Amino acid sequence: MTALEAVAGRDSRSAARRRAYPFSAIVGQDEMRLALLLACVDPGIGGVLVLGDRGTGKSTAVRALAGLLPAMAVVVGCRFNCEPGGDPAECPDCALRGHHDVGHAGVPVVDLPLGATEDRVVGALDLERALSHGEKRFEPGLLARAHRGFLYIDEINLLEDHLVDLLLDVAASGESVVEREGLSVRHPARFVLVGSGNPEEGDLRPQLLDRFGLAVEVSTPAELDQRVEVLRRRDAFDTERDGFLDAWAGEEDALTRRIVAGRAALRGVTMPAAMLEQSARLCLSLGTDGLRGELSLLRAARALAAFDGDAVVGEAHLRRVALPALRHRLRRNPLDEAGASPRVERAVAELLGA
C-alpha cells in the first residue's frame, strides 16, 4: 500500500473552510430557516431536526450557519472552545493555566460523518503521543470541537444506535465524560444538535424524535419561478463565487446583527401569564407527552420575540413556532405521521385563531 501517510501530514481541512453558500440566499424553506435562526438566538432550544425530500438544501442551510454567526470569544489555547471568564475547573485545559488570553474564533459547525467511531466522537488518548512518546494525553473529539456551536448529522437515521444514544446523553447533560487508560476527563460540550434525514429511509426512533426541540419538514418547491431562482443562485454561486458572496454580504450582515440583537434581548423578553396558559392549553388539546412540548414551545416563542425585536411574547409568536415545536411530540397513532402537522395546525387555529 503506497498511500500511507503520517497523521500529521496533509490535511485539507483548512481548504475545506472555503466560503459556504450564504444563508440568506437560500430560496424559500422559511420554516427550516426560522428554526435554525431561533437555535442561533437561543442555543438552549434543544436542537433542530430537519426532515424531508432530497436536494432541498438541508445540508446547505446548516453549513451556511458558520458564516452567519458572529465570532465568539474563546480562551486562547483551549481545545474545548471555552468562554473566557468561565469556571476554569470545568475544563481540563483551562484548569491547567492560571492566566487566560482572550481570542476570537468562528462558531464551530461540526459535521459528524457517518463512518465516525466512538473514540473520535467523545475523544480518546492522543494516539500519536502514545505511540511515539509513550505519553498519556487526551485528544478531544468532535463533541469538544462542537462546544458552543453546532453538531450536524446528515442522514441521522443511518447513524448507529449506540452513537445516537451517546449524543443524546451528552446533549442533555452538556458535558462529556471520558474514562480511558486511567485518564479521567470531563469537559463541557454544549452544542445545538442538528439532524437531517429522509423519512422514506425509515422511521426515526421515537425517543430520538422527542429529544429535538424543533422539528421542521422541508419539501421541494413546486412553483416554477422559485425553482428557477434556486437554479440561478446556485449557478451564480458555482461560477462566480466571489461576486455572489459579495452581493449577499449585506443581507448576511443584517441577519447576523439581528441574531446578535436577539441574543442580547432574549433575557429581557416578557412572557405574559396568558401565553403560558395558551401554550398549556394547546399542548393539552394535542395530548403531547410530558412537559417537553410546552417548554420547547415557550422557549421558541421567546426566541422568536427576541429575534423580531418584540419585548413581549404574543399569540403571533406562539402561532409561528407551534408547528415546529410540537409536530413531533403528538401522542399519536404512530402510523399517523402524515397527519401530525394538520392536527397541530387545526389546534392552533382553534385556540389562537387563524
Add this chain to the structure above:
Amino acid sequence: MSVATEPAGPAAGLATLALRLLALDPAGSVLVLRAPPGPGRDQALRFLGAVLDARPQRRCPVGIDEDRLLGGLDLTASLSAGRPMVARGLLAECDGGVLVVPGAERLGGRLAALLAAALDGGEVTVERDGVSRVSPAAIGLVLLDEGIDEAPPDCLLDRAAFLIDPASLASAGALPEVSLGSLRSARAQLASVRTSAAVREALCATALAFGIASLRAPLLALRAARGIAALDRRRETTLADAEQAAMLVLAHRATRLPEQPAEASPELPTPSAGEAEQTGSEEALTAGEATTRVLEAARAALPPDLLAALTAAAARRASAAAGRDGSARPSVRGRRVGSLPGRPGEGRRLDLPGSLRAAALWQTLRRRQAARDGAKVRDGLIVRPGDLRVLRCEQPRRTTTIFVVDASGSAALNRMAEAKGAVETLLSECYRRRDRVALIGFRGEGAELLLPPTGALARARRCLAALPGGGGTPIAAGLDAAGALACRLRSRGDTPLIVLLTDGRANVARDGTRDRGRAQADAEASASVLRGAGIAALLIDISPRPQSLAQRLCAAMGGRFAALPQGGQAVGAAVRAAVAA
C-alpha cells in the same frame, strides 16, 4: 436489451457525450450504466478511461468495508513506524477521477450515504480509530446497474446526471477518437462558461413538465449544458446545449409525459427586464418558445415505452429500498459488521482481532508507565479491560410482517372496512416492535405487491387506505406472492410472518379461470407450500360468521386462526402468539 432495431447512431452519440462530460468535470458527477456485463459496458468504461486522460479510474470492490473506502489507521505500519500511519481510502485515491461501482443496485444504505457525502463535499472526512483528517476526494461515480431486480440507492440516483444504456456503444462499432488536447482546453474553459436566463428557465420548466420533483435534476442539466458549451469551445450556453442537456439528464428521470407542450408556455414567467443575460440570436425567443424547444428535444429522447418503463422502475426502486434497508443497520445475520468496546458475555462475542488491535496501539505507553510505577514488565502484550471489543451483530433478526389482504368483491361486501381496521391494529403492534411490513393485495385475476417491505409504517397505512376492492378471489395467487416474498426475506436473514385476511372463499384458480372448486384446491395447495416452507402464518377470517372454508385453509397453512368479531385486541394477541411460535 438488444437495440438492433434502433438506430445506433444518435443513441451512441448521446452515450459518448455523457461519458465525455463526466470525464470533463468528474467531481460530484454520477453516471449510471444500465446494462448487464457485456461488450457495451466494457466499451463504455474503456472509452471513459481514454477520455479521463490519466486521471484515476478505480473499481470499487463489491462489499468493500468502510475502513477501506474512507481510509483510516494502518495498524502494522503504525506499530513499525512508532507513530500513527494512515492508509488512504479508496475515495481519496480517486481524487480528481472516477470511481466505478459494480453491483450498484445492491449497495447498502450506509455505503451509499458515504459516497453521496464525498460527491457533495469533494472530500472525505475520517473520524475513526484515533485518526481525524479531511482528504480531498473530488470524485465522479459510475454506477454499474444490471437493471434486473433492484435499482441503485435513491440518494445516488438523485445525484445521477446521466443514465446510459451502453448497448448502443457495442452496436456502434468503433468509438470516436477524442482529442485529449481539446478536452484539456475545454476543461480549462469550463469555469468561465456562462448560462443564460432562458436556458435556466427552459431546463426548470422542462423538468417540471416531466414531473421531476428533485431540484438536483435541473441543476445537473444546467451543469451538463455548461459542459457541452465548453466542449464546443464556447463561453455561453445556447438553447441547443440545453436541448442536449435535457435529453441527457432530464429524459431518463421523467415520471410522466408532459401535457400539451403549448400549455407549458403561457405559465412561464418572462425573464425580468433587469436580466440582460440573454444572448445572441436567441434574444428574440420568449421563455415559452425556448422551453418548448427544450421540452420537445427531451421528449424525443424519451424511451418509446416510457409508461411501462416507469411502472417497472417504480417497482424496482421500491423493492430496492426494501432490500437496502436491511443493510442500513447492523442487524444482519452472523456477518460481522464492526466491533464495539465492551465485555463479552450475555450473547456478545469477543472480537479477538479488534481487541488485540486496540491493545497493540497502547503498548509503548503502558510499558513506560509500568516501568515508571516500578511494576515488573513482562514480555508480551499488556491488555487492559478497556481494550476488549465485541462483535457487532448482536441485534436480533428482524421480523417482516407480510399482510395479504383479500380485496375481492365478496370481502368488500363483508367487512373490508373492519379488515382495514384490524390491519391497523396489527400495524401499531409492528411499530411497537420495530418490525417491518409489506402489503400484498389480491383480487380479480391476481395478486399485487402493493408495498414492498418497509420500516416506514405510515406508508403501509396510506397504501392500505388506498386499496381498491372488487372482483374475484384468487387466494392461491395471493399466497404464492406472499410465499415468494417470504422466501426472499428469509434468504436475507429476516423472519417473515404472513398475515392473511380473507373470508376463505376462493373462486379464481391459479391460472386465472373462474372455477370455485379448482380455486379452492389451488388455494389449499399454495397454503400447504407455505406450511412446508415453515413460514409462520396467521389467518384472520373476515367473513360475517366463522366458517369452515377459512379454517380449512388455515389448517393447510399450518397457521393460527383468528376471527374478526373477536376484535382488535384478540387479533393483536394472535399476532404475538404467531411470532413467538
